[in-house]
Amino acid sequence: DLSLRDPSEIERWASELGGVSLAPGHVRLPRGSAVERLPGFEEGAWWVQDLAASIPARLLGAGEGRRVLDLCAAPGGKTLQLAAAGWQVTSLDKSVKRLDRLVENLDRTGLTAEVVAADALKWEPSRQYDAILLDAPCTATGTCRRHPDVLHRIGPRQIAEMADLQAALLARATGWLAPGGVLVFATCSLEPEEGEAQAPPVALLPLPIGAGEAPAGLEPTAEGWLRTHPGLLAEVGGLDGFFVARWKVGHLTT
Template identity: 75%
Template sequence: MDIPGLPARKAALKLLDAVLRRGETLDQAAQPALQGVRAYADRALARALAGEALRWLIDLDALIDSATRQILPEDAKPRMALRLMLAGWLRLETPPHAVIATGLPLLAGGPRRLAHGVFSTLVKRGVTLPAVPTLPTKVLERWGERAGAVAAGLAVPPPLDLTLRDPATSAEWAERLGGTSLLPGHVRLERGTAVERLEGFKDGAWWVQDLAASLPARLLGPGEGRTVLDLCAAPGGKTMQLAAAGWQVTALDAGAKRLQRMQENLTRTGLSAELVQADALQWEPAGPFDAVLLDAPCTATGTCRRHPDVLHRIGPRQVAELAQLQAALLERAQRWVKPGGHLVYATCSLEREEGEDQAVTVTLTPDPIRGEELPANLTATDEGWLRTDPGLLADLGGLDGFFIARWQC
C-alpha cells in the first residue's frame, strides 16, 4: 500500500545518510536520492526534512538521547529516522500521527518499536527546540566570538534573492513578484515558490543569487565596455551581473557542465560573455584585464543557512586545502590586472584562513570598500574589507557569509 509522503521521507533519509556518513553535499546527494520522486512537493519536502535535520542536528540528537536508555550510535538507522521524524514534527509542524505513519516504515525489518517509543515519549513530554540551533563543537571553536550571531541567523531558512538584469526595474519587479528590494537590482521573496514558475524567469529578467553573493561584482561598478576576467565563474551569477553592467566578460571555469549551464542562463537572460574552459592554475591570458574578479573555490561555510550540511562536513583539513588553492589563485590573478585596474577577491566562507589571511598577502594597492557601495546596515572593516555573516540583516531576512576585498593595480 502506498503511504502518502513516504517517498519524500525515504529520499530525505538517503540525503541525510549521504551527508553524515559519506561526507557528500546535499546538492551532490540530491540526484540519486531523489531519483523516482516525481512530484515537486515531495522533492521539496525531502530537501526540507534533510535540511532541517542537519540545521538542528545537535539539538535533535540531545532530545533523542534524553529518551533512550543506551545512546544510539551516530549512524544508527533508528537515530537517522528519529532525526527526520523530529524535524518533521518540531520544524515542519507535521502532526505526530502523520510523522509516525510516514517515519516508522523507514525502519522496515528494523527496530520500529524503539523509534516509536522514543518519539512518543518526546511528544508526551511536549519537548521543544531552542530558539537558536546549537552549533557543532568544532564549528564553535573555529568561529569563536562570531558563532553566536551566526547561529542566530540559522534559525530560519533563508528567503529567495533575485538579481535583476536591469536595476532600473527594481521597484517594478518587487511589486509584480510581491517582494522587497534592499538595493537597486535586487528583489527578495519569501521561500516556497518554484523558481521556474515565477514571472520573469523565462524572459530572463532575473536570476537567483543571494544578496551577499551579488556584492563582489557590484564593487567593480559599471563596465562601460572595459574588459573583466571572472575567474572560477560558475554558477554564473557574477558573470551575468558583469555583462549586464556593460563589461566585456571573459568567464573561466574548469567544469564543462558548469559552463554549459552558464551558457543556458546567458541565453535566457539575453546576455553574452566569452566562456573559457580551463584550469585557472594552468591557463594564461593573452593580456591583462581592466578588472579581475576572483570568487575563489572555498569551503562555502558562509552558505550554512541554505546548505546546513557544511556544518557537519567541513573541518580543518578542508579549510587548509582550500586556503592553499586560494593563495595560488590570488597570486596569479593579481598579475592579470592592467595598471589602474581593479582586483576583487571573494569567498563565501566564514573561515579566517579563506578571507582575512588571504587578503594580507596581496601586493596591490588596497581600494577600501565604502559604505555607500553597500546595502543599508552593512559596514566595511577598518581595513576596508567586507565581512558578512548570516546574523547580519536578520530583521530583513539575513544574508550569506562572505569575505570581500578590493585592490587597485
C-alpha cells in the same frame, strides 16, 4: 534573492513578484517560490543570486566597455551582473558541466560573455584585464543558513587546502591585471583563513570598500573589507556569509 538584468525595474518586479528590494537591482521573495514559474524567468529579466553573493560584482561598478575576467565563474551569477553592467566579460571555470548552466543563463537573459573552460592554475590569458573578480573555491561554510550540514563536513584540513588554493589563484590573477586594474577577491566562507588571513597580493594596493557601496545594514571593516554572516539582516531573512576585499594595481614611485 533575485538580481535584475535592468536595475531600473525594481519597482515593477518587486510589485509583480510580491517581494522587497534590499539593494539596487535586487528583489527578495518569500520562501517557497517556484522560480521557473514566476513572471520574468523565461524572458531572462532576473536570475537567482543571494544578496551577499551579488556584492563582489557590485564593487566593480559600471563596465563602460572595459574588460573583466570572472575567475571560477560558474554557475554564472556574477558574470551576468558584470555583463549587465556593461563589462566585456571573460568567464573562466574548469567545470564544463557548471559552465553549461552559465551558458544557459546567458542565453535566457540575452547577455553575452566569452566562456572559457580551463584550470586557472594552468591557463594563460592572451591579454590583460581592467578588472578581475575572483570568487575563489572555498569550504562554503557561509552557506550554512541554507545548508547547515556544511558545518559538520568541514575540518582544519579542508580549510587549509582551500586557503592554499586561494593564495595560488590570487598570485596568478595579480599578473593578469592591466595598469590601474582592480581585483575583487571573495569567498562564501566564515573561516578567517579563507578571508582575512589572505595577504594582499604583491604589487597591489588596498582599495577600501566604502560604506555607501554595501547594501543598507552592512558596514565595511576598519580595513575596508566586507564580512557578512547569516545573522546579519536577520529581520528580513538574513544572508550568506561572505568575505570580500578589493585591491588595485599600484603605481611605482621614485
